[in-house]
Amino acid sequence: MEKNVSINRLLPVIWGFLVMTLISVTPLINFINWFFCAGIILGGVAGVFSFNKQLTALNLSLSFKDAVLIGILSGVLSSIAVSGFNVLTLMYSQANPISESLKMLGDYGKNLPPEVNKQIDNLSREFDKYGYSPTLAIFTFISNMLIYPLFGAVGALLAATIINNKKKINQTNV
Amino acid sequence: MKYLLKIYFPPDFGFIIVLKYVKFVLKLKFNLKTYIIFLSVTFIWTLSIYLIPVFVSAGGVWEKIADYGYLFFASTCHQLDDRSFFIFGNKVAVCSRCATVYSAFLTGIILYPLLRGLDNKKLPSVWILLLFALLLFLDAVLDALGILKNTFISRAITGSLIGFLLPFYLIPGTVNFANEIYDKLSK
Numbered sequence: 001m002e003k004n005v006s007i008n009r010l011l012p013v014i015w016g017f018l019v020m021t022l023i024s025v026t027p028l029i030n031f032i033n034w035f036f037c038a039g040i041i042l043g044g045v046a047g048v049f050s051f052n053k054q055l056t057a058l059n060l061s062l063s064f065k066d067a068v069l070i071g072i073l074s075g076v077l078s079s080i081a082v083s084g085f086n087v088l089t090l091m092y093s094q095a096n097p098i099s100e101s102l103k104m105l106g107d108y109g110k111n112l113p114p115e116v117n118k119q120i121d122n123l124s125r126e127f128d129k130y131g132y133s134p135t136l137a138i139f140t141f142i143s144n145m146l147i148y149p150l151f152g153a154v155g156a157l158l159a160a161t162i163i164n165n166k167k168k169i170n171q172t173n174v
Numbered sequence: 175m176k177y178l179l180k181i182y183f184p185p186d187f188g189f190i191i192v193l194k195y196v197k198f199v200l201k202l203k204f205n206l207k208t209y210i211i212f213l214s215v216t217f218i219w220t221l222s223i224y225l226i227p228v229f230v231s232a233g234g235v236w237e238k239i240a241d242y243g244y245l246f247f248a249s250t251c252h253q254l255d256d257r258s259f260f261i262f263g264n265k266v267a268v269c270s271r272c273a274t275v276y277s278a279f280l281t282g283i284i285l286y287p288l289l290r291g292l293d294n295k296k297l298p299s300v301w302i303l304l305l306f307a308l309l310l311f312l313d314a315v316l317d318a319l320g321i322l323k324n325t326f327i328s329r330a331i332t333g334s335l336i337g338f339l340l341p342f343y344l345i346p347g348t349v350n351f352a353n354e355i356y357d358k359l360s361k
Contacts, residue, residue, distance in 0.1 A: 031318075034252050035310060036275050036336075064351035065358065136245075143246045151250075154344065161347035165297045 007054055009066075016047025016074025016152065017081070024082045037151040043078065044071035044155025052163050061167070064160050071156025075149030082148070083141040091131040096124060205292045208352040212345065213283050220276045223247065227264035243267055257329070271310075271329040278337030286341050292349065298342050306336040 020043030024030050032039040047070040052062050090097070126133040199210055222243065229240035244253065244267055251268040259266045259273055266273050290296075310332040316322040 033250070034269075034272075035314065036272060037250050063354055064347060065354045068351055139242065139245055140249065143249055146246075147249055157347040157351060158340075158343055161297060161343050161350070162300055164350075165295075166300075168295075 006058065007060075009051070009070075011054070012047040012051035012070045013073045013077065015050040016043045016070055016156075017077040019043040019046040020074055020078035020148065020152065021081045021085075024078065025085050037147065040075065040078070040148055040151035041155035041158070043074050044152040044157075045159040047071060047074045047152075048156045048159035048163070052159075062160055062163055064157065064164075067156045067160035068153050071152035071154070072149040074156075075152030076145065078152070079141070079144035079148035083137065083144050086140065087132050087137050090127075096127040204353070204356065205349050208349050209287065209292055209345065212348050213280075216276075216280050216283055220280045223267040223273060223276060224261060226267040227261040230264040231262040240264075269329075270326055271314075271333040274330045274333035275337035278334035279340055282338040282341035283345065286345050290342065290345075292345075295346055297346060298339065303336075303339060303343065306332075306339055310336050 020040050022029075023032055023039030023042065030039065032042070048062070048067045051066065051070055055062050123133045123136055126135060195214070199207055202210060226240045226243040226247075229236040229243070244265075247253065247267040251272045253265065253267070254269060255265060257269045257271070259270050268276070286292075313324045313328050313332045317324040
């Protein structure tokens, strides 16, 4: 792809980030992520479509490496935002999801092995003390940092493959 | 189970396997190398969702690893008991739909070179992808709205359709992406 100063590379990343984050933090809509992380994939797709719109106006072709980079960057930004949002929500809700989950499970909690019960108690104490669990927050952040860029890149790659294939078909038809 | 894990996974087992794997991959042609890496990542991902319940039954450190495994996959799946498969009495790390999506995805990747060849640039129609995605979406939404209850079979069919199809778009894309990176680095 030719270098061009008028291309805004940040805008597609922001689009991707916004789509991923809004889908992940909006109640009910975030259930899309239960399907193979479809919300995150859609974010990657949105970012690449936004980038391609700029490139088409300038008659430039879309490269796979730019597309994947958009997906990864959108994913990294979104994972930070979503993890932060989750911690803030837990702190303001003043709820202890661990003890609530155990209550919901009812008798199931009593059947857990002592080691697991000990770990659950530790996490529950963290929630009571800080309003959130630092251990759980750190682990969720790390897993989000892996999952969001990975699925973002998958979405971006999918979009780039489809867009380039469509362009190729159009060129051969002309 | 604990005893078996100790026999099959001595401390240096992982290191030897990784070293042999890297040596093997480096000898391959570029497109095949890209494909093998893609296949390996998917294989590890898919294997881990089935290994986690096995780790739970192994107990001790393995169980702790499994706990973090469940937590890791929690952000990608609801992991509801009544919608999941069980191995050795323990839940698979993701629900039945996700498990079939990942398993079909892996099957699609394994069969791709035989069905299309690694140098293939042709993609299936986007409409097929949209149709399969719509089927998966409808299966879930109609159930959520209480219009049509989905079953293990309907979830498995809709999940495996989309899972099997995705590699037919993603492998050509990954091969092109790897070629672009290689060209950029070799300049």
